[in-house]
Amino acid sequence: MIGIIFLAQTIRIAMPYFFAAAGGVVSERVGIIGLSLEGFMLTGAFCTVLGSYYSGDPWIGLLCGIAGGMAAALILAVATIRFRADQVVAGIAINLLAIGATRFFLRLFFNSSSNSPRVVGFGGEQSAGGLFATFGNPIVWLGLITLPVLGLVLYRTPFGLRLRAVGEHPQAARSLGVSVNRLRYIGVILSGALAGLGGAYLASDQHQFTDGMTAGRGFIALAAVIFGRWDPKRVALACLLFAAAETLQIQLQGLQLVPSQFVEMIPYVLTIIALVGVVGRASPPAALGKME
Amino acid sequence: MSSGSEAEVTAIGSPVGPSGGRRDRLAAALLPPLMALALAAVVGDLLILAFGEAPREVYRLLIEGTWGNAYGLGQVLYKATTLTCTGLAFAIAARAGLFNIGGESQIAAGGFAAGTVGFLLPAAMPALLAVPLLVLAAMAGGGVVGAVPGALKARFGANEVIVTIMLNFIVLALLNYAVSSHLHVPETLHTPEIAAGVIPRLADFSSTFRGSAANLSMLIVVAAAALLWWYLFRTRRGYELRAVGLQPDAAEYGGVRVGSVWTRAMIISGAVAGLGGINYVLGYKHYYEEGFATGSGFLGIAVALVGRNHPVGVMLAALLFATLSQGGLAVNALVPKQMVDVLQAVVILAMVTSVPEVQRVLRAGLRGVRS
Numbered sequence: 001m002i003g004i005i006f007l008a009q010t011i012r013i014a015m016p017y018f019f020a021a022a023g024g025v026v027s028e029r030v031g032i033i034g035l036s037l038e039g040f041m042l043t044g045a046f047c048t049v050l051g052s053y054y055s056g057d058p059w060i061g062l063l064c065g066i067a068g069g070m071a072a073a074l075i076l077a078v079a080t081i082r083f084r085a086d087q088v089v090a091g092i093a094i095n096l097l098a099i100g101a102t103r104f105f106l107r108l109f110f111n112s113s114s115n116s117p118r119v120v121g122f123g124g125e126q127s128a129g130g131l132f133a134t135f136g137n138p139i140v141w142l143g144l145i146t147l148p149v150l151g152l153v154l155y156r157t158p159f160g161l162r163l164r165a166v167g168e169h170p171q172a173a174r175s176l177g178v179s180v181n182r183l184r185y186i187g188v189i190l191s192g193a194l195a196g197l198g199g200a201y202l203a204s205d206q207h208q209f210t211d212g213m214t215a216g217r218g219f220i221a222l223a224a225v226i227f228g229r230w231d232p233k234r235v236a237l238a239c240l241l242f243a244a245a246e247t248l249q250i251q252l253q254g255l256q257l258v259p260s261q262f263v264e265m266i267p268y269v270l271t272i273i274a275l276v277g278v279v280g281r282a283s284p285p286a287a288l289g290k291m292e
Numbered sequence: 293m294s295s296g297s298e299a300e301v302t303a304i305g306s307p308v309g310p311s312g313g314r315r316d317r318l319a320a321a322l323l324p325p326l327m328a329l330a331l332a333a334v335v336g337d338l339l340i341l342a343f344g345e346a347p348r349e350v351y352r353l354l355i356e357g358t359w360g361n362a363y364g365l366g367q368v369l370y371k372a373t374t375l376t377c378t379g380l381a382f383a384i385a386a387r388a389g390l391f392n393i394g395g396e397s398q399i400a401a402g403g404f405a406a407g408t409v410g411f412l413l414p415a416a417m418p419a420l421l422a423v424p425l426l427v428l429a430a431m432a433g434g435g436v437v438g439a440v441p442g443a444l445k446a447r448f449g450a451n452e453v454i455v456t457i458m459l460n461f462i463v464l465a466l467l468n469y470a471v472s473s474h475l476h477v478p479e480t481l482h483t484p485e486i487a488a489g490v491i492p493r494l495a496d497f498s499s500t501f502r503g504s505a506a507n508l509s510m511l512i513v514v515a516a517a518a519l520l521w522w523y524l525f526r527t528r529r530g531y532e533l534r535a536v537g538l539q540p541d542a543a544e545y546g547g548v549r550v551g552s553v554w555t556r557a558m559i560i561s562g563a564v565a566g567l568g569g570i571n572y573v574l575g576y577k578h579y580y581e582e583g584f585a586t587g588s589g590f591l592g593i594a595v596a597l598v599g600r601n602h603p604v605g606v607m608l609a610a611l612l613f614a615t616l617s618q619g620g621l622a623v624n625a626l627v628p629k630q631m632v633d634v635l636q637a638v639v640i641l642a643m644v645t646s647v648p649e650v651q652r653v654l655r656a657g658l659r660g661v662r663s
Contacts, residue, residue, distance in 0.1 A: 040457070075641070085644035088391045088453050089593060093640035096590060106344060107628035201606025220459060226454060261469040268458035275450040284451075 003232050006247060007137030009132040011144070012205075014243035016214075018040065018143040019198030020221035020227070022150050023069075025189035027268040028230060029154065031167040031287040035091030036076050037195045039098030040219025044069035044196025046102040049209035050109065052119040061119065061137070062200050069196015070189050072098060077188040081181055084291050095218075103211060114211050121204035139201050146194065147239075150231035163187055167285035195221070223271040230285060316654060323650045325598045325609075328642035332635045339634060343627045350623050357622020358615045364429065364622065366494055366504025370571065371614035373510040374399070374585060376607050377568030378592025380520055381434075381561045385452075385599040387524060388557035389537035394441060394456030395565045395589025397433040397463035402566025404467050405433025406573045407580025408475065410486025422489030423574065427512060430570050437463055438562015446551030450582035452558070460589075471582055482581035491575040507575030514607070516567055520560075521603040533557055565589065591617075594640045 012228025020041055024034035044065040076094050079085040082244065103113065110116045122137045134140055154160035165173035166183045174180050202217070203209055220242055228235030249263035316374055337347045358489045359363045364585035373585040392398075409429040413422055441455040469608045491508050494501040526532040535543040544550045572584045599605030613636065621634035 035453070035457075062489035073449055079645050083645035084648050085641070087596060088393070089644045090641060092393065092590060092593060093637050093644065096594075096640065097634060097637035100635075100637055102628055104339065104628055104634055107630060113628070113630075133485060157603060216461060219461065222454075223458065259469050261465040264465050265462045271458050272444070272462075274448070276444055276448045277450075285384055288422045 006155055006244075006251065010240065010243045011140065011244050011245045012134045014239045015140060015143045015201050015205075016198040016217050017161050017221050017224055017239035017243060018146055018236065019201060020195040020218055021224045021239050023194030023198070024222050024225035024233070025147075025154075025230055025232055025235055026163070026187050026194065027191035028225060028288055029163055029167045029285055030184045031170065031285060032076070032080055032184060032188050032191075032292065033087045034096075034191065034222050034225060035088060036072065036094040036214065036218075037191070037221050038197075039095035039213055040069040040072050040101055040192045040195035041199035041202070041214040041218045041221075042095075042098040042212070044073040044199030045200075045203040045213055046105065047196070048068070048200040048203040049116045052155070052159070053109075053116065053119070056120060058204055061121075061204060062197070065200030065203065066193045066196045069194070069199060071192070072196075073189045073192020076192075077185050085229040087289050087291075091125050095170050099212065102209070106209065106211065109157050116205050116209040119203075121207040137205070139197075139204065142197075143201065147232045147236040154272070156233065163246050164285070166211050167287050170287050185262045219226045220267050222272060223267045226284075227267070227274045229274075229283075236247075241270075295430070296629070316658065317356045317519055318653060320654050321600050321605075323654075324643055324646040325600075325644045327650065328639045330643040333640045336631065336635050339631050340627050345626045350626050351663045353623045353626065354615075354619035358619045362498075362500035363504045364618060366501040366506035367618045368614045369494075369510055369612065370505040370507070370576070371617055372607070372610040373506075373513050373571045374588050375591055375595050375610035375613055376513050376517060376543050376549045378565050378585075379595030379599060379606040380517060380592075380603060380609050381438075381565035381568075381594035382592050382601065383603070383606050384520060384524070384533075384564065385557055385561040386536045386549070386596060386601050387542060388553060390442075390445070390554060390557060390561075391453045392438065392441070392558065392561045392565075393453055393589075393593070394437060394459050394463075394562070394591045396561040396586070397460040397467075397589070398437045398565035399469055399503045399568040400567075401437045401463055401575045401583045401591055402430035402434035402563075403569025403584055404470070404483075405594070406430040406489075406569050407483045410489050411484045411579075412571065413486065413488045415487040416505065417488040419489060422632040423491060426486070426489040426574055427567065432566070432568045433459075433516065433525060433569070434566015435559045435563035438558045438560075438565070442555040442558025445558070446555045453641075468582060471580070471633055475578075479551075480581075481583075482577070482579045485578045487573055490578055493575065501612065505572075507571070509571040509575040512570065513567065516521070516564060517603040517607055518566065523560075529556070565592070591636065594636055594643075596641045597640060 020037045025038050047068025048061040048065030052058055052061030055061065072094060076090055079090045080087050094178060103176070105114065106112055122139055154164060162173065162178050163182055166180050170180045198221070199214060202213060205279045209268065224235050224242060226239035228238040245263055245266045249260055253260070332629045340347045340350050341397060371565040377563050378399055381395050381398065382392055406426045406429050437459060440459060441452045442632050444455055445452045471483060477484055493505070493507040495504060524534065532543065532548045532553055535546065535548060536550050538549050568585065568588065573580050591613055595606055598612065599607070599609035616632045616635060620629035621630070
């Protein structure tokens with residue numbers, strides 16, 4: 001029984017990572033660095049609450065969240081692809097924009113500087129925990145299949161082949177008649193949709209928006225992408241690993257075995273280790289961050 | 293001094309490349325920031341109108357609340373001091389071709405080091421000894437955090453963007469652990485007050501600045517900016533650093549050890565960010581408190597961009613962003629202060645998109661003139 005509760009909580013925590021990391025894989029596979037996942041998620045979370053609040057329908061909220069993530073991604077895409085802006089700086093600017101804009105509109109729509117009112121969401125109450133709350137939530141099922149489906153698309157379809165080609169060797173892709181920029185737009189906007197969905201999950205799970213509620217999850221997702229070496233299967237496992245560590249920390253909180261700060265560090269430390277290449281070097285898509 | 297000012301212009305304009313005269317290069321340096329500010333003003337107008345206020349009134353209040361009185365000016369100077377440090381930190385790494393996204397944790401580590409060493413000092417220590425010691429501690433704290441991504445890049449080729457971002461989380465968690473579990477004053481999240489090494493506030497000299505956080509740290513920071521300018525543009529090491537930033541392969545071929553330049557640049561970068569910690573810890577509150585500089589690391593990126601990675605430009609840009617940030621508080625009664633967060637992001641986005649674009653237009657224009 002404890003095992004099942006542990007699993008349910010791990011999956012629940014992993015859910016935003018699944019979505020955002022899938023977005024990160026798509027974006028980085030077409031050559032655009034996934035530094036804005038955090039901003040996409042935050043925008044998605046806010047738009048979800050906005051949609052749910054005014055429609056009273058969680059599904060419309062969900063769609064708004066996806067649209068919000070896509071809109072933020074569109075800004076990044078135009079800046080980096082059309083105007084060839086530096087990806088790192090533009091990516092960080094999107095995050096700052098998302099933080100600022102959500103705070104501003106939180107004041108504008110809900111006249112609060114900390115949180116929105118309660119809105120409808122999916123699944124049971126946060127406090128209920130356990131199996132039903134987790135698996136009664138339809139988005140959870142969507143989250144569980146996202147990365148496997150992404151893997152199929154990337155490795156088993158012509159579309160996926162083109163996406164990968166654009167990130168590995170854009171010149172070669174272009175010489176075969178692939179429109180590099182169009183695929184990059186598709187990749188980045190898809191990444192925004194997926195990360196926005198991750199934000200939507202967070203918001204509908206907590207039934208409200210709170211300032212800065214993504215709390216670095218977009219960067220943990222990016223860490224999972226790198227630690228999982230840009231491969232959907234490994235990335236999914238990385239998400240689960242990071243989520244399991246968090247779950248363990250929550251479950252053991254009373255025991256004070258390890259200070260919680262050290263558990264928080266795990267994803268980041270593992271990512272640096274992966275980059276340094278002590279256990280198998282993580283090498284990114286060849287054209288990542290480069291614009292020819 | 294005359295040769296100095298000429299070198300500044302060349303350096304600001306240098307990203308345009310060798311073609312074009314001095315005026316073109318100056319135009320290329322100034323156009324993007326001006327375009328970015330214009331775009332920010334448009335977005336600002338829209339946000340203000342969305343809130344049902346008059347833009348003119350809001351801007352008037354913003355200027356009045358910052359440069360219009362001594363308190364506001366003091367706050368601007370205080371914030372600009374911190375931002376100059378994080379801006380210079382990003383700029384010097386960028387000159388070496390590296391992205392230091394770790395300003396957030398480097399300035400925190402600097403403040404932590406100064407605060408911790410500070411409360412361990414004997415209270416009788418004279419300020420002339422204690423202040424330099426704590427300044428060095430702050431620089432060492434930031435420098436250590438900067439050294440890690442530099443060394444990992446040099447030794448393993450690990451991408452410094454990712455490493456600095458991950459280190460932000462790691463270092464801030466470590467500091468949180470150190471303070472919350474061991475070093476805090478009960479009921480608070482800050483360390484005990486420093487025993488010696490306090491840097492006086494402007495308010496100690498003139499009561500018009502009463503209440504503002506501005507302090508003499510700003511002199512130390514201006515000196516650091518001057519020193520960095522000298523290092524970058526007047527020393528062999530600085531020349532090597534810029535050469536690596538422009539073309540690492542060519543620099544390597546020319547006999548520069550690229551790896552050590554990267555490591556050195558990141559250590560200096562981290563140390564300068566760490567120096568920013570003294571502004572709060574020695575000059576304002578006299579203790580390290582968690583989150584004392586939250587956001588200034590990221591804002592430093594904007595400052596460096598607008599300042600075109602040049603020490604003088606960085607200081608001016610820091611004043612600009614400090615004005616915006618303090619101005620946000622001044623207008624908060626009319627429109628949410630969060631508006632300036634949006635505007636800051638708009639400035640960054642406009643800068644990164646307009647720099648290549650403006651250069652292209654200028655080059656096309658130059659070709660047109662010549663033919």
